[in-house]
Amino acid sequence: MGGLGISFSFGCSSGLSKGFGSRLASLTEAVSEASSWIEAGASSGQSGFGWYDLPEQDTSGIEDAARWLSGYEAIIHAGIGGSALGNLMLHQALLPMYFNERPGVPKFYLADNPDPEKTAAILEMARGRKTALIGVSKSGATAETMSQFLWFRSKLEGIADGDILVITDPSGGVFRAYANAGGCRSLEIPPSVGGRFSVLSACGLVTAGALGADIRAVLEGASEMKNFLRGRKSPEDNPALKLAAVSYLHSIDGRPMTVLMPYSSRLETFAEWFAQLWGESVGKDGVGSTPVRALGAIDQHSQVQLYTEGPDDKLYTIIGLDSRGAEVELPEVTDESLSSLSYLSGRKLGEMLGYEAASTASALVKAGRPVVWIELGRLDPRTLGGLIFFYEYTTAAAGRLLRINPFDQPGVEQGKRYTYGMMGREAYKADAEEANELFKKVKSGALKI
Amino acid sequence: MGGLGISFSFGCSSGLSKGFGSRLASLTEAVSEASSWIEAGASSGQSGFGWYDLPEQDTSGIEDAARWLSGYEAIIHAGIGGSALGNLMLHQALLPMYFNERPGVPKFYLADNPDPEKTAAILEMARGRKTALIGVSKSGATAETMSQFLWFRSKLEGIADGDILVITDPSGGVFRAYANAGGCRSLEIPPSVGGRFSVLSACGLVTAGALGADIRAVLEGASEMKNFLRGRKSPEDNPALKLAAVSYLHSIDGRPMTVLMPYSSRLETFAEWFAQLWGESVGKDGVGSTPVRALGAIDQHSQVQLYTEGPDDKLYTIIGLDSRGAEVELPEVTDESLSSLSYLSGRKLGEMLGYEAASTASALVKAGRPVVWIELGRLDPRTLGGLIFFYEYTTAAAGRLLRINPFDQPGVEQGKRYTYGMMGREAYKADAEEANELFKKVKSGALKI
Numbered sequence: 001m002g003g004l005g006i007s008f009s010f011g012c013s014s015g016l017s018k019g020f021g022s023r024l025a026s027l028t029e030a031v032s033e034a035s036s037w038i039e040a041g042a043s044s045g046q047s048g049f050g051w052y053d054l055p056e057q058d059t060s061g062i063e064d065a066a067r068w069l070s071g072y073e074a075i076i077h078a079g080i081g082g083s084a085l086g087n088l089m090l091h092q093a094l095l096p097m098y099f100n101e102r103p104g105v106p107k108f109y110l111a112d113n114p115d116p117e118k119t120a121a122i123l124e125m126a127r128g129r130k131t132a133l134i135g136v137s138k139s140g141a142t143a144e145t146m147s148q149f150l151w152f153r154s155k156l157e158g159i160a161d162g163d164i165l166v167i168t169d170p171s172g173g174v175f176r177a178y179a180n181a182g183g184c185r186s187l188e189i190p191p192s193v194g195g196r197f198s199v200l201s202a203c204g205l206v207t208a209g210a211l212g213a214d215i216r217a218v219l220e221g222a223s224e225m226k227n228f229l230r231g232r233k234s235p236e237d238n239p240a241l242k243l244a245a246v247s248y249l250h251s252i253d254g255r256p257m258t259v260l261m262p263y264s265s266r267l268e269t270f271a272e273w274f275a276q277l278w279g280e281s282v283g284k285d286g287v288g289s290t291p292v293r294a295l296g297a298i299d300q301h302s303q304v305q306l307y308t309e310g311p312d313d314k315l316y317t318i319i320g321l322d323s324r325g326a327e328v329e330l331p332e333v334t335d336e337s338l339s340s341l342s343y344l345s346g347r348k349l350g351e352m353l354g355y356e357a358a359s360t361a362s363a364l365v366k367a368g369r370p371v372v373w374i375e376l377g378r379l380d381p382r383t384l385g386g387l388i389f390f391y392e393y394t395t396a397a398a399g400r401l402l403r404i405n406p407f408d409q410p411g412v413e414q415g416k417r418y419t420y421g422m423m424g425r426e427a428y429k430a431d432a433e434e435a436n437e438l439f440k441k442v443k444s445g446a447l448k449i
Numbered sequence: 450m451g452g453l454g455i456s457f458s459f460g461c462s463s464g465l466s467k468g469f470g471s472r473l474a475s476l477t478e479a480v481s482e483a484s485s486w487i488e489a490g491a492s493s494g495q496s497g498f499g500w501y502d503l504p505e506q507d508t509s510g511i512e513d514a515a516r517w518l519s520g521y522e523a524i525i526h527a528g529i530g531g532s533a534l535g536n537l538m539l540h541q542a543l544l545p546m547y548f549n550e551r552p553g554v555p556k557f558y559l560a561d562n563p564d565p566e567k568t569a570a571i572l573e574m575a576r577g578r579k580t581a582l583i584g585v586s587k588s589g590a591t592a593e594t595m596s597q598f599l600w601f602r603s604k605l606e607g608i609a610d611g612d613i614l615v616i617t618d619p620s621g622g623v624f625r626a627y628a629n630a631g632g633c634r635s636l637e638i639p640p641s642v643g644g645r646f647s648v649l650s651a652c653g654l655v656t657a658g659a660l661g662a663d664i665r666a667v668l669e670g671a672s673e674m675k676n677f678l679r680g681r682k683s684p685e686d687n688p689a690l691k692l693a694a695v696s697y698l699h700s701i702d703g704r705p706m707t708v709l710m711p712y713s714s715r716l717e718t719f720a721e722w723f724a725q726l727w728g729e730s731v732g733k734d735g736v737g738s739t740p741v742r743a744l745g746a747i748d749q750h751s752q753v754q755l756y757t758e759g760p761d762d763k764l765y766t767i768i769g770l771d772s773r774g775a776e777v778e779l780p781e782v783t784d785e786s787l788s789s790l791s792y793l794s795g796r797k798l799g800e801m802l803g804y805e806a807a808s809t810a811s812a813l814v815k816a817g818r819p820v821v822w823i824e825l826g827r828l829d830p831r832t833l834g835g836l837i838f839f840y841e842y843t844t845a846a847a848g849r850l851l852r853i854n855p856f857d858q859p860g861v862e863q864g865k866r867y868t869y870g871m872m873g874r875e876a877y878k879a880d881a882e883e884a885n886e887l888f889k890k891v892k893s894g895a896l897k898i
Contacts, residue, residue: 004898011893081750097570113747114805116777116798118714121546144746144805146790147779147798154780174789181786195750228898239896256705256762257739265567276751283755290706290755290763292741297593298562300864301530301644302725306732306739309860313705314739328565330596331603337630340623341595343874349565349596352872356563356593359867362887366863373891386898411758414815415749418808423801425792438811442822444460447688449453449677449835 005377008239048407050192066209079136086199140173221385263296454826457688464819497856499641515658528585535648589622670834693846712745
């Protein structure tokens, strides 16, 4: 195989902090323990650790469903958070960048927000196309997803149970009951896999496969990364543990943000997927760092001013690419009026983008900011799978170092109860009263223009 | 007119901080000075203040160009940062959400990243369509934009000078020279308007108009907001000054992030536009807060865990909508297997999304986090124009309170020089050497998988 072709550099991950190296060294034991904790949790099948075993899952059911879906003219995917972001991430990274305009391939519409205007627009776009409907919710109870699913089911012309797929827990929840009762297709998210760790389950893989991505190669790459990391307990030979430790130290050291800035439009949503994975996993009990997603070169014209000259309160990870799937060679500049652009003649965009990534990293280091550099030899299904697994492992380890449970999300329950209460559900009456009191305060003293 | 129908509430903008009110009061003089500074800078035509006068500009040239553009089958817009984000923001907020699939309206492709794969994909999507090419760069020297512009000009079949529009400075720069020499169409970004403040100039308005947005109404709304804010020098009757002051206090008070979370998919890019405006304007001299863009309800399933239970290090602004341009009414739930969802029967998605916004605000307040609430009666061209002007004013005022110049961006120059040097431009040889040294450090000790 010759490896995944991903390299990790932490040469400037400490910025100019004095004593960073010895503080990192003092974490050696905790880091090793985090690694053992992950491996033990996975091998004993504990709740939350199921992502660790997804690379080796049996994909026959997923591939069947992908083949079936690929026969439609459009796919509407109702899901939110972990049941949506991973799909976008896989599609953007693995399919031709005009994938939603390719003849012979289903159009893909993501119903990821219960916004009536977006929801109605999706129905409009699917009109006249033979459409499959997918509903994804691990719990089978997510109000936003359920609402959109119910509405599309009632509105899509000629839709039958045979055009519907639900992806959910194998035994519990409304979606499972519906599949059991009605005979629609269904696939499983294993009980031990949390929503934000589910991209390598049916949740993420089915639609990617239907649209033409090589999902077996994605899993191979994830498996290769897993095998590399397994048993390596020191930050010095396990880059995921090192990134976890470096992130941990910066987060308790006055740098409450972690920026992920890939230099490829194909990885734009990867940064967003990471933001969910990281934010919801480590942000609890008053700790955790805030993920900030960026995109090179675009954010050089948006956020880099702040990054280099604003407060020194972020850790930066830049992802560079060595080669790209397409190249754009600039023409000879012959117009006299454009002569000052002659330095661009015959140059390649990919080359320029590479220089820009290196320049941003260098400018950040010059400004004393900590930088981690990840370089992909190429971006293909295997490297993407490896990168996904790498970040899942890093996130779990970082949670362990922070002494929190990276696999739960207790903090989203309060808002859910308030919403249920406002929607009039009987059991949540007290929540509604509390929410109304608080919301009155929020809106107090409004100034209207 | 009856006003814009936008209300601003700061009832919970202090979180639980003791003494916040008196600290706010102690800023009274500085805030008043910031307001005078903005008005004086604008009326004396100082560099950077030109955004203040855009609402009253003569739009005849812009409208002519928009009419001309609307006759094409596709528009490729080459621009980056302030020359791109505002366009996406206007389109998403003002056009039907499936605007790029509407028959009879030009397809719009944004070439905003010099990524060869994305650039090549755009050419592929435009193939076979009569295409207009727009190049936007205030300075007329932006390497990324110039590269893409040159490439599309050389690759688009049958393109002639008459199919090209450049939007740039009226007197300086390569684009101006090109327009003067070649006879392509051109429009101006006024010299005193910076890129990130240029959305209400030709830069943002032309393509929005071409695709069917009511750009006069956008400017009317901006003008109405401006007239409301003008002369109001106290945070108590000027919500833009109040938001600036509240943001300033939190930023120096251990809350280095400011989250903008609209509850409408149509405002998703608005948050991104704000992030550029805010980050590049206030992030300098070691101060400034980091903009974090979020989207309701999606980020309830991604970031709200961190927001409510992570560190108390953010100011939150939530934008709610009272009414929406489309409504989605859920069907009666009759399936027995779905009976636990009966609480959704006959409910409206817009209503649910409204409850979710209120619930998130309430949950944040319960957790002691500072929340600003902005409510739009409706989202239309006038309210959007008002909101744009409001945030430009707020950003300028916040910069003044931080004692930095909100209209420059010195921190992006270093990276540019490094890139020029790596590209082989003679004058930047020393920069290339410095960058290569630094980049060697960044990549040192790489671990390859």
